[in-house]
Amino acid sequence: MITARSAGLVGCRSCGLVAPADQLTCARCGAPLQSRDDTSLQRVWAWWTVGLLAYIPANIYPMLLTTQVFRTKESTILEGVLDLMQHGDHLVAIIIFLASVFIPVAKFVTIAFLAATLARPHKRETHQLLRLYDIVEFIGRWSMIDVFVVAILSTLVQFGSLASINPGFAAVSFALSVIFTMLAAQSFDSRMIWDQLQDGPAR
Amino acid sequence: MVNTDNIRHTAWNECADLGDFGMSEAKQIIACPVCDTLYAIDDEIAAVPTNCRRCGHRLTYGERAxxxxxxxxxxxxxxxxxxxxxxxxxxxxxxxxxxxxxxxxxxxxxxxxxxxxxxxxxxxxxxxxxxxxxxxxxxxxxxxxxxxxxxxxxxxxxxxxxxxxxxxxxxxxxxxxxxxxxxxxxxxxxxxxxxxxxxxxxxxxxxxxxxxxxxxxxxxxxxxxxx
Structure with a gap:
């Protein structure tokens, strides 16, 4: 399998067109050309860290402030899931649990695993690494569900002191956490998966 | 049932000979954006769906319209x-x-x-x-x-x-x-x-x-x- 780099060329990651290795911008789409993104892992870890920092207050502070008959109840992400569970809305509870708890945690673990694996030569199955990378890139945006739910609820439910719903601080930090981890996933240079493959089983 | 696997394997055209890079009008040399493998793609190949042989990335959809x-x-x-x-x-x-x-x-x-x-x-x-x-x-x-x-x-x-x-x-x-x-x-x-x-x-x-x-x-x- 010949890669653009081994042929002394550089491939555009935006449109695919190949150019001589010393060319700086793509002739077809104007994207900056770089044979390999040397700072990729640094940026992954930087976004990963701020994402994790934002995820901590997102779980400690309330996501939703519900006022009903002059009493205000604060609920964090997890309390919101438990409320739904007790209420009997199991399907919705599972959706919110997956989007707000399982996916973010799994993303932190997976991005860290990929970044650690690709930092040095590896002997893993390239297809499995690529699949992990694809899943992480695809699934990140779906964590935004809960933020949108809070947005809709707090706009709709404004019946004064009888019943009103307001977003809590966690809504902001959770949204930021999702954005930062999406940027972390996008910072990966997928070509490293094959570059770092040690001579082992074919492909 | 069409054997799509077969289509993929006949359709991709691995660029073994790079001597004609830049010379040929009909063929375009592209690198897979995901894994950097080189391919020469001409109009005939671009008209059918093809996937990268190494990473499976969809290279062409084969949609003229x-x-x-x-x-x-x-x-x-x-x-x-x-x-x-x-x-x-x-x-x-x-x-x-x-x-x-x-x-x-x-x-x-x-x-x-x-x-x-x-x-x-x-x-x-x-x-x-x-x-x-x-x-x-x-x-x-x-x-x-x-x-x-x-x-x-x-x-x-x-x-x-x-x-x-x-x-x-x-x-x-x-x-x-x-x-x-x-x-x-x-x-x-x-x-x-x-x-x-x-x-x-x-x-x-x-x-x-x-x-x-x-x-x-x-x-x-x-x-x-x-x-």
């Missing part, structure tokens, strides 16, 4: 989205009072205090970025679809439109609406308005449009129209 499809659907989605902004999106009644909210109101509800940045983010993710994406696609590929020469800046516009894809979250928002309705069910009587269904159609059209977004075809055609 891709451009017209992408532009048409971007136009339809943008129009539907603009309409959906101002018609009733959700309806809520509590003790005789009925509130009807448009999508604009849903987003504007966040415009208080520390939630302002969040409001802007939601506005961007569900309305501005999807709309911007459609407009960029129409701007860059619209003239190409009508066999006119491309406008200046078309390449940058197409590149931004492709890069914006993960940040346009209208479909995630739709799931959020469904969840919010369930959460509200014991507090008030809720119903979805016509705006909800219009946005749902726009989301479906966009999802279908993605299946036409063959980067190789789009860039080849745009390149042709720029010359």
């Amino acid at each position: 891709a451009i017209a499809g992408v532009v048409g659907m971007a136009f339809a989605s943008a129009t539907l989205m603009l309409v959906a902004l101002f018609v009733p999106f959700l309806e809520l009644s509590n003790g005789g009072r009925t509130i009807s909210t448009s999508l604009v109101h849903v987003v504007a509800g966040f415009s208080r205090g520390i939630m302002v940045p969040l409001g802007f983010a939601v506005l961007g993710f569900i309305i501005l970025l999807p709309l911007l994406r459609f407009l960029l696609l129409i701007f860059s590929l619209g003239p190409v679809a009508f066999h006119k020469s491309a406008l200046p800046g078309a390449a940058i516009a197409l590149r931004i439109a492709i890069a914006l894809k993960p940040w346009a979250m209208a479909e995630v928002f739709m799931v959020g609406v469904a969840v919010a309705l369930v959460k509200l069910s014991d507090l008030a009587f809720t119903d979805v308005g016509v705006g909800f269904w219009i946005l749902a159609v726009a989301v479906l059209i966009t999802a279908y449009q993605e299946t036409f977004m063959c980067r190789h075809t789009l860039w080849t055609e745009l390149n042709r129209a720029q010359q």
